Amino acid sequence: MRYISTRGQAPALNFEDVLLAGLASDGGLYVPESLPRFTLEEIGSWAGLSYPELAFRVMRPFVAGSIADADFRRILEETYATGPQGVFAHSAVAPLRQLGGNEWVMELFHGPTLAFKDFALQLLGRLLDHVLAKRGERVVIIGATSGDTGSAAIEGCRRCDNVDIFILHPHQRVSEVQRRQMTSVFGDNIHNIAIEGNFDDCQEMVKASFADQSFLKGTRLVAVNSINWARIMAQIVYYFHAALQLGAPARSVAFSVPTGNFGDIFAGYLARNMGLPINQLIVATNRNDILHRFMSGNRYVKETLHPTLSPSMDIMVSSNFERLLFDLHGRSGAAIAGLMDTFRQGGGFSVEEARWTESRRLFDSLAVTDQETCETIAEVYRDCGEVLDPHTAIGVRAARACRRHGATPMVILGTAHPVKFPDAVRQAGVGRALDLPAHLTDLLQRDERCTVLPNSLEAVQAFVAQHGNRGKPL
Numbered sequence: 001m002r003y004i005s006t007r008g009q010a011p012a013l014n015f016e017d018v019l020l021a022g023l024a025s026d027g028g029l030y031v032p033e034s035l036p037r038f039t040l041e042e043i044g045s046w047a048g049l050s051y052p053e054l055a056f057r058v059m060r061p062f063v064a065g066s067i068a069d070a071d072f073r074r075i076l077e078e079t080y081a082t083g084p085q086g087v088f089a090h091s092a093v094a095p096l097r098q099l100g101g102n103e104w105v106m107e108l109f110h111g112p113t114l115a116f117k118d119f120a121l122q123l124l125g126r127l128l129d130h131v132l133a134k135r136g137e138r139v140v141i142i143g144a145t146s147g148d149t150g151s152a153a154i155e156g157c158r159r160c161d162n163v164d165i166f167i168l169h170p171h172q173r174v175s176e177v178q179r180r181q182m183t184s185v186f187g188d189n190i191h192n193i194a195i196e197g198n199f200d201d202c203q204e205m206v207k208a209s210f211a212d213q214s215f216l217k218g219t220r221l222v223a224v225n226s227i228n229w230a231r232i233m234a235q236i237v238y239y240f241h242a243a244l245q246l247g248a249p250a251r252s253v254a255f256s257v258p259t260g261n262f263g264d265i266f267a268g269y270l271a272r273n274m275g276l277p278i279n280q281l282i283v284a285t286n287r288n289d290i291l292h293r294f295m296s297g298n299r300y301v302k303e304t305l306h307p308t309l310s311p312s313m314d315i316m317v318s319s320n321f322e323r324l325l326f327d328l329h330g331r332s333g334a335a336i337a338g339l340m341d342t343f344r345q346g347g348g349f350s351v352e353e354a355r356w357t358e359s360r361r362l363f364d365s366l367a368v369t370d371q372e373t374c375e376t377i378a379e380v381y382r383d384c385g386e387v388l389d390p391h392t393a394i395g396v397r398a399a400r401a402c403r404r405h406g407a408t409p410m411v412i413l414g415t416a417h418p419v420k421f422p423d424a425v426r427q428a429g430v431g432r433a434l435d436l437p438a439h440l441t442d443l444l445q446r447d448e449r450c451t452v453l454p455n456s457l458e459a460v461q462a463f464v465a466q467h468g469n470r471g472k473p474l
């Protein structure tokens with residue numbers, strides 16, 4: 001499989017190189033040159049497969065030519081293993097739980113860090129290590145996090161022999177559970193840095209480090225945010241997994257997806273283009289609603305950031321939306337480069353009416369306020385006894401408001417475990433105390449390891465150079 005840039009000016013890469021690449025050299029994002037397409041019969045024959053075996057069938061075409069079948073199968077068996085020594089705590093990996101009439105939550109929070117990002121980052125870490133061992137190379141990962149990504153990336157890379165990972169978080173500005181999920185993981189190759197600044201400061205440092213990598217003395221820098229193609233790829237699988245359990249491909253399925261950077265829902269869009277009968281995708285956002293404004297009014301314009309009860313969706317710009325725009329524009333790199341230029345210069349844009357209408361055949365959207373989020377948590381708790389996390393609650397709210405066909409099963413992506421967001425749950429009036437899952441019961445007693453650094457790019461880069469080779473200098 002070959003991958004091309006959404007802006008049309010970067011060289012095409014194979015899977016191995018795309019795994020190790022960040023942005024394309026022209027500033028675009030990599031996408032497959034052509035999507036694999038499965039027949040309904042083939043998809044139907046996958047009913048009842050284990051999660052890792054289904055993952056193998058769905059993703060095999062994307063890694064073809066770079067990773068041998070036997071290696072890929074073994075990596076997937078490890079990644080999606082369940083049971084006491086496994087990675088995922090639920091035997092179904094991504095179980096469905098019925099909420100209401102023909103309405104289901106797909107629980108994607110049974111991984112080590114209790115959010116859906118484990119599905120992609122557990123695989124990414126293993127794929128990186130496999131490819132790097134083969135090449136005899138090491139890489140450095142630098143990522144910024146305001147919460148879920150950092151811990152999922154650290155858990156995904158903790159056993160990698162060939163990866164050193166540096167995660168920047170804003171000092172004293174992440175929740176205690178989220179901080180401890182990062183800082184209580186020890187290893188020579190794991191480095192937590194608390195920056196005396198805010199999340200944007202952290203993100204700027206990561207961007208600047210990608211732009212000028214001389215401080216790394218030749219070691220390659222790898223991106224683990226959702227622009228990395230392998231993360232999107234891993235997320236396609238669970239759309240197939242859920243739909244097959246609900247009667248697909250004989251029947252269509254709809255999904256509602258709590259959305260920030262548009263990575264997770266873009267995976268659903270790809271699943272549909274690969275042949276899975278999905279007849280509606282709902283973009284569920286919080287007050288940071290750039291995507292809802294596009295879907296409802298064909299305007300894509302940046303606005304100021306509002307902190308909400310669903311912090312993992314607090315974004316101003318949705319980086320992966322460019323991948324959808326590329327398809328909507330007949331895969332013209334020139335068109336996307338033009339749109340993104342306009343956007344970067346501070347302007348918003350609209351797309352041609354026909355292209356927008358085309359996107360609306362599949363997508364609907366809703367923006368949900370904090371108050372509505374709390375109402376939905378309370379309502380679902382009252383009606384079903386289920387405690388939702390605030391991100392999932394936004395998905396449920398949007399599913400109920402935007403649903404087109406009552407006869408089509410509606411699946412809401414349950415993106416995080418409620419125990420990660422106790423304030424929102426309390427604010428919703430849910431009295432029940434939530435317990436940390438068994439593997440995290442002692443989280444609040446564990447030792448922590450973290451380095452506090454000033455808000456200075458030089459200080460961060462010097463630290464990376466000093467520790468980037470399993471704690472030793474590069």
Ligand SMILES: *Cc1c(COP(=O)(O)O)cnc(C)c1O
Binds near residue numbers: 259312
């Ligand atoms: C990252 C995240 C999201 C948003 O996913 P995107 O792929 O960025 O759209 C939603 N909910 C939770 C809990 C997350 O961690």
